[in-house]
Amino acid sequence: MPAYVHPDVLVSTEWVAEHLSDPSVRIVESDEDRALYTQGHIPGAVEIDWAVDLQCAVVRDYIDRAAFEKLCAERGISNDTTVVFYGDKNNWWACYAFWVFKLYGHKDCRIMNGGRKRWQLDGREWSNERVSYPAASYTAQEQDGSIRALRDEVLKHQKAGKQLLDVRSPEEYRGERMHMPDYPNEGAVRGGHIPGALNVPWPMNCNDDGTFKTAKELEQLYIKELKMKRRSPTIAYCRIGERSSLTWFVLTYLLGFGNVKNYDGSWLEWGNAVRVPIAKGAEPGGGSSASSTATLHA
Amino acid sequence: MSSVRERLDELIGEFADLDAREKLELLVDFANGLAPLTADYEARKAIEDRRIHECQTPVFLWVESDGGLARLVGEVAPEAPTVKGFVAILAEAVNGRPLQQVADLSDDILDRMGLADVLGILRTRGLRAIVARVKREFAALEKAV
Numbered sequence: 001m002p003a004y005v006h007p008d009v010l011v012s013t014e015w016v017a018e019h020l021s022d023p024s025v026r027i028v029e030s031d032e033d034r035a036l037y038t039q040g041h042i043p044g045a046v047e048i049d050w051a052v053d054l055q056c057a058v059v060r061d062y063i064d065r066a067a068f069e070k071l072c073a074e075r076g077i078s079n080d081t082t083v084v085f086y087g088d089k090n091n092w093w094a095c096y097a098f099w100v101f102k103l104y105g106h107k108d109c110r111i112m113n114g115g116r117k118r119w120q121l122d123g124r125e126w127s128n129e130r131v132s133y134p135a136a137s138y139t140a141q142e143q144d145g146s147i148r149a150l151r152d153e154v155l156k157h158q159k160a161g162k163q164l165l166d167v168r169s170p171e172e173y174r175g176e177r178m179h180m181p182d183y184p185n186e187g188a189v190r191g192g193h194i195p196g197a198l199n200v201p202w203p204m205n206c207n208d209d210g211t212f213k214t215a216k217e218l219e220q221l222y223i224k225e226l227k228m229k230r231r232s233p234t235i236a237y238c239r240i241g242e243r244s245s246l247t248w249f250v251l252t253y254l255l256g257f258g259n260v261k262n263y264d265g266s267w268l269e270w271g272n273a274v275r276v277p278i279a280k281g282a283e284p285g286g287g288s289s290a291s292s293t294a295t296l297h298a
Numbered sequence: 299m300s301s302v303r304e305r306l307d308e309l310i311g312e313f314a315d316l317d318a319r320e321k322l323e324l325l326v327d328f329a330n331g332l333a334p335l336t337a338d339y340e341a342r343k344a345i346e347d348r349r350i351h352e353c354q355t356p357v358f359l360w361v362e363s364d365g366g367l368a369r370l371v372g373e374v375a376p377e378a379p380t381v382k383g384f385v386a387i388l389a390e391a392v393n394g395r396p397l398q399q400v401a402d403l404s405d406d407i408l409d410r411m412g413l414a415d416v417l418g419i420l421r422t423r424g425l426r427a428i429v430a431r432v433k434r435e436f437a438a439l440e441k442a443v
Contacts, residue, residue: 032354034417035329035379038322051418088377128326130319240420 002215005256009249010212011084011110013119020044025082026075026133030093031116040126042086042119046075046133050093050242054100062143068104069138076133079107086112086119090206095245099262103148105141111249117210147248149235149261151269154194155276163234164197167247168267172239173199175280188271192278194237195285198226202243205250218255230257237263237270302368302399306391306407313411321416328390329383335373343373350431353424357381361435363443368392368400368436380417384425388432397443400436403429 004010019025020043027045029037037047048054053071056063063071077083083101085094091111098109112119119126149157158164171177175192193199204221205213212218222228234257236244241264251257263270270276279285300308313321335343335358342348343358350357355378360371370389374382387407392400407429408414408422417425 033378033380033421035322035326035383036377038319039326039329039379049418051420052416055418 002219004215004254006253009110009253010113012113013122013124016042016084016086016112016119017124019084024080025084026077027112028075028077028083028085028094028097029116030085030087030097032087032089032093036088036116038128040128041131043125043127043129044131045086046131048075048097050096054097062100062103065104065140065142068100068140072106072138072140073136076136078136078138081136082108082110084110084112086115088116090117090203090210090246091115092202092242092246095249096242099147099245099248103143105144113212114210121209146259147252147261149237149263151263151265151273151276153261154235154237154263154265154270157233157235158194158196158277161196163228163232164194165234165236165244165247165251166193166197166199167202167236167238167244168193168199169201170199170282172267173197174282175278188239188267190271190278192271192280193267193284194270195277195279197237197279198228198284199282200226200247202238202246205246212250212254215254218250222251222255228257230255231259233259233261235261235263237266239267240264241266299394301402302392302395303402305395306403309387309391310407310410313413316412318416321411321413325383325413326379327383328386329374329379332372332374332382332386332389335371339371339373350428353381353428354378355381357385357428359385359428359432361432361439363397363439364394366397366443367394368397369394370432380421381424381428385428388429392432392436397436397440400433400440403433405429 016027027042029041029045029047030050031037034047034049048071054062083106085098087094094111094115098111101109166173173193177191205218207213234251236247238244241262244262244266248260248262251260313324316324339360348358348360350359356375358373362369370392372385372389374385391403405426408425414422
């Protein structure tokens with residue numbers, strides 16, 4: 001039976017419960033609804049919010065290196081801290097925060113398998129106490145471009161016909177919707193997908209209890225059915241880069257893909273960008289849409 | 299009884315001077331205070347289309363007139379305490395007050411509470427949609443009465 005390629009990045013709720021007062025471990029919650037953390041979090045966990053803490057307020061980008069250092073220092077995270085991320089929504093935002101930490105070169109990042117859902121199902125304790133730690137000292141590295149794709153690179157990647165994964169819902173992929181089912185439209189002016197992208201909706205990575213599917217199930221999906229190659233460069237995207245962080249995590253750590261990037265600009269950028277090709281419909285190719293071939297050469 | 303505008307100003311005032319963490323705690327207090335649906339509304343939930351489709355999590359709202367007075371009843375999934383708290387605040391501001399006063403719910407409630415910065419712009423869209431929906435439906439009700 002195949003195992004995860006890097007099983008050490010995944011910890012169980014039990015492991016977390018045993019390390020609540022371990023000074024070398026910092027538990028970090030990242031949620032879609034940040035009031036969840038306020039209402040009740042794992043005892044001793046700090047919060048890092050994707051919108052308020054990780055996004056730069058004046059440039060559409062992540063906080064810069066200095067701000068990231070400050071963020072870590074304030075939460076008592078130093079360079080050698082084991083940081084364990086968890087959250088709501090099957091750990092989307094936990095994976096997103098994990099990815100940002102990797103972007104700035106943090107060494108020891110882990111995901112608590114199953115997130116808030118599994119912790120709740122296990123009947124474990126929640127706390128609403130305020131948490132603070134003595135400030136730590138943190139030195140971040142420059143952003144690691146090997147895990148982040150920007151638009152021009154995605155365009156080259158797409159033109160070269162390399163592995164592209166669209167992890168949104170089939171309705172969003174086909175261009176029938178410009179947002180997740182039940183979510184407000186956040187402003188893309190075109191619906192569809194990047195030509196050539198395969199559609200693997202993110203829930204295919206997860207079980208009902210929020211944990212990841214087994215290595216065997218994931219291999220069956222990505223390697224056997226979709227014929228994806230571990231060594232080929234791969235870019236994953238969604239709407240704003242959170243669901244694709246989860247797929248990036250699965251491909252990189254659970255399946256051992258060697259070169260996966262998250263396109264955090266995702267559909268909110270691509271669906272609004274001038275003269276980039278898009279495809280509509282269920283097929284990856286993009287031949288079904290005149291605009292998908294014409295716009296580039298117009 | 300105070301007007302919708304006055305009650306809303308009071309509620310906004312409760313948030314105004316708090317820091318981010320305190321604002322979230324107060325919001326959670328409101329969320330925890332939202333009464334569960336009575337058996338009557340629970341039964342109606344299954345047959346009436348009261349789901350707010352602009353919202354990311356299951357939110358059901360009933361906008362009704364009780365002899366010319368507003369009655370806002372809501373149910374929000376427990377995984378969305380932000381929305382739940384916000385619905386509780388709106389209910390607190392309008393319930394038992396004349397229908398025509400609901401129009402006084404201002405569109406900038408979140409900004410005046412200082413919650414827009416605490417939540418970030420993408421999260422506030424669904425909440426703004428709820429305010430718009432509540433005002434629209436109460437206005438339609440007022441015309442019909």
